[in-house]
Amino acid sequence: MKKLFSFGDKSSLPVTSSVRDGFGLLRREKRTVARSSREGYTIRDKDLRNIHRAACLGDVEKVHHLAVVKKNSINSRDKMHRTALHLACATGHPDVVSFLADRNCQLNLYDQEARTPLMKAVQCQEESCVTILLEHGADPNCMDYNGNTALHYAAAGQNVSIVEKLLSYDVDIEGRNKEDLTPILVAVAGNKQQIVQFLLERGANIHAIDIYKRTALMLAVTYECTDIVKLLLQKGINIFLEAEWGWTAEEYATINGFNV
Missing domain, CATH: 1.25.40.20 (Ankyrin repeat-containing domain)
Known part of the structure; x- marks a missing residue:
């Protein structure tokens, strides 16, 4: 050349x-430039409520019991301002993500770093969780504290399929x-x-x-x-x-x- x-x-x-x-x-x-595309949460038991523990473990029955039977709010925050949906996305439990989304949980809440569950699913390369969130109406154009959208996180990762999926939902390229x-x-x-x-x-x-x-x-x-x-x-x-x-x-x- x-x-x-x-x-x-x-x-x-x-x-x-x-x-x-x-x-x-x-x-x-x-x-x-980019931090690890597989960066999950540091999870400490003392920071969690019962529904958050169940979400981290992928225990759909327990999440259902707490959300429905015990009327435990599916949008409740742990000490790090994460919802059960954030934690299910970061730990890769699409069954829990699907249940929470079907129960009309709030999809675009921010954790303490101003990341939505969709951003966290993308950052952790959990494509199944990304798909569920987008299909239920999660906003791909939300921004974190530094102005990054889910597509910025996808661009820092390895999965072209996630990038393609986000673009199909009108994220700003x-x-x-x-x-x-x-x-x-x-x-x-x-x-x-x-x-x-x-x-x-x-x-x-x-x-x-x-x-x-x-x-x-x-x-x-x-x-x-x-x-x-x-x-x-x-x-x-x-x-x-x-x-x-x-x-x-x-x-x-x-x-x-x-x-x-």
Whole structure:
């Protein structure tokens, strides 16, 4: 492949700075943007009510007993502001999720990190739970504290099928979080090549820029995503745009020692 970036004198370039990633965390440029796509909850028994314990265990009969017979509110919160639905999604119990959704529980309540059950199901890659929630009317465009939607979480994961499912329910493919990262920029920085390619096929804007005016190509060379760099170049991304501090993608490549 033709060498598209030439490497000049590095001494005049600023050192790599720290920036906040798409999930509101301070990261060095060389580190991955997204946290683990399988990140569940820390669950301590003392934080839970009975219905939350039953949801975590996938005990549908117990959840039914507490919700119906004992009139225990299916929308009650534990000490971490999680509902039984949050916990069932995070622990992967679609039978419990289905029961709670059928009982008209509130689908879009936030936990203490402003995540809905749908966000948690996506983050934990629990596709069955995602499907049930969407079919019952969960809102895929809700945002967490950092402005991320369920699609941002899906873009940080590994499951193209979840991304496709969210898009079929009219989630905003160009939704921006507080760092102005769209889902495709999150996927690029997380080196999720299949998801990047799928989002491009579905019409995602290849020329999107973040709060620092960094393009997908700049992020790809920063995080050493070789295959994504090739994909973006093949798709005709503009290599001459400049970030907030005047760097082009070529200069990002230079300071990161990246060779195309």
